Amino acid sequence: MSSSNSTTCVYFDYTTNQNVTVPCNNLVGSPNLLSGQVEYSNYGYILNHGATYAFIAIYSLICVAHIFLGVFWKLWWTLPTLALGTLVEVIGWAGRVMSINTLYWEINYGGLWMYDFNAFVQQICCLVIAPTFYSAANYVLLGLLLDVTDPLYSSLDTRSIKVIFITSDVLCLLVQAGGGAWAGTSSGPNGGNSGAYMMSGGVILQLVVTIIFIGFFSEWLYRWRKDRPVQRQYKPFPGKKARAQAKASRAAMRQAEDHHHLAAVGSSSGMALDKDLPAIGRAPSYVPTSFSSQPAPESRIQLMAGMITFSTVLIVVRQVSVPSTSVCKPPSLTFNRSIYRSIELLRGWTGPVAVNEPLFLGMDATMMAILSLSYAIIHPGLLFGRRLF
Template sequence: MSCVLTNYTSMTTTPIPCNPINGSANLFTGQVQYTDYGYEPNHAATYAFLAIFASGFAAHVLLGVWQRCWWTLPTLAVGTAVEVIGWGGRLWSIVSWRWDPNQGGLWSSNHNGFIVQIVCLVIGPTFFSAANYILLGSPSYVSLHSQSFSLLFICADLTCLVVQAVGGGIAGTANNEEGANQGGYIMTGGVILQLIVTVIYLILFGEWVYRRHTDLPSKRQYNPFSFTSRFARKKHAPSNIEDSNNHMMSPMTNGSQETHATTKPEDGLIAPPPFRSEFQISEKRIQIMCALIAMGTLLIIIRSVYRSIELLRGWSGPVATDEPLFIGMDALLMCLFVWLYAAVHPYIAFGRRLF
């Protein structure tokens, strides 16, 4: 048997002694060596989380279609599907796990499976953030104008998604560790940007809760899309009263059939005042949605902090090669998010919506 040591920087090979003994210490490092992960992915955890996220995906698709809450499909359902693909990548790594006698002997797996799980598990929660941004709707109590609230945060979310995807593409096509780390740093930029956007959203959400509780609407609201909205009104002015009503309704409140009394008329979870009798929802359900948004946002922030630290330290850093930490700070948190939003589905606040 002939073995070689490959230098991926210069793409040259050097003949070296082979290590045909499975699982033995590497001839050069004196320790058991792994490629990509830095450890062997836990089989039981991989199968368990794959099943949990797959069932969560099915739950969100069924709930979204059954309750006709269509906006949850491209957010909650798609985000969960991306998580499923990511865990499928880890499963791919497990089934391709083998002992490589080259380079002193090390455990290796299909590199594509590693890239799939990294990219998908990093960008998946971006879709969950979008669900939170849409869920709050168009609040009139905060300093940001209601016409710009969801649009601004969703645009920022899409930017984060693109940056992370570009970084993942660079990391996946890199021929050496330096190139892979460069892609990782770009992904880190996307994760940090998402973290900043989420924190800003949380601040505005806190302002909304406070002002709504004290009944103190913001006296001045900033609308960064004011020119766009004026242009849209000129181009697409409602042709009759019915169209005007539909134009004014928040996409998050359209079609709600609740008729319970509420304590606050101006609300991101409630339609504009002229339509309150038809579209208002109960105060209890608003409180449930507030708790859901707060909990979901907190989970995303904790996970984003962990991912930022992980990617900044590199693929072979101590954080990235710690599987229990990954399971606790990413897998469990996102699993909790998926099933929390399935158990307390946004439908309970917005009722059955046709479109």
């Protein structure tokens, strides 16, 4: 709350909980009368107009591409993951465009450049939560890769992997969104920073989930390359089909046990028994599923595995040269970006990382643009899709 006349301005200082009277700064763009430096609200800098308009155009085009590819390949799960994630990026950058159009000089507070706070919260919330949709795409994609190779290449069954990681992804999304709502509805800087800390907690939680996912993905990659299925698979969230298969397997084993019991009795009495009954302990073997009449090309499987790697695994040395016959492992974008966002939000809205626009453009905007574009080029439909026309 503030008021002003021709010479003095009064505003409420949330740090001291007192009204402060200072001269009005009517000189647009001049140093702040309190700090002696040019001050900017929210962002801590003047937004780069060219970069802002360029990125919203890039993300808009990629979003249209993801919608088209999802429909073209009839791969509907990519719409609420890849397409929606890119759309959230567009909404976030629309908030930055809105900020550009609402910039004005505020004579209160010693004089500062002021942006619309709602637009600021819109962009920070959307740009922070957008990668969770790409993480969900990775989880689904790993499950599909298990289906076309062999589900026994993982210690967890396909359904459990999807349930555990997608549920965790939704939880991370809710925590980050809750932090954004807290920051957006707070009446002072303390509440805003508390919202930032909550959002940071969601980002860190997502980072932990990503690390665990990397473990399961690495296990599948190793077992697939070495053709070493697990001896025992855990199914904490079995579906109806899995429960039916388990029931049939137990019934077959009981039948086999009865058969061998009768065989032991019959051998002494000379009874003839059916020799076609299954042996004890033999469970129905897995028959790999396929999305077409032809087996999945190994090169396409490698391509999808490389895409998951590209978006999740942090590679310390960025310029690693990988032979074309192996799975590609370039620097991780989501992982790198999560570290950047965690550090940024932990230091609040006014921390040195949060007010560094070149760092934001490099570590967030550019990386997410490359990631979303890569998923449009190396689309899951290349392996799992069925062309619409």
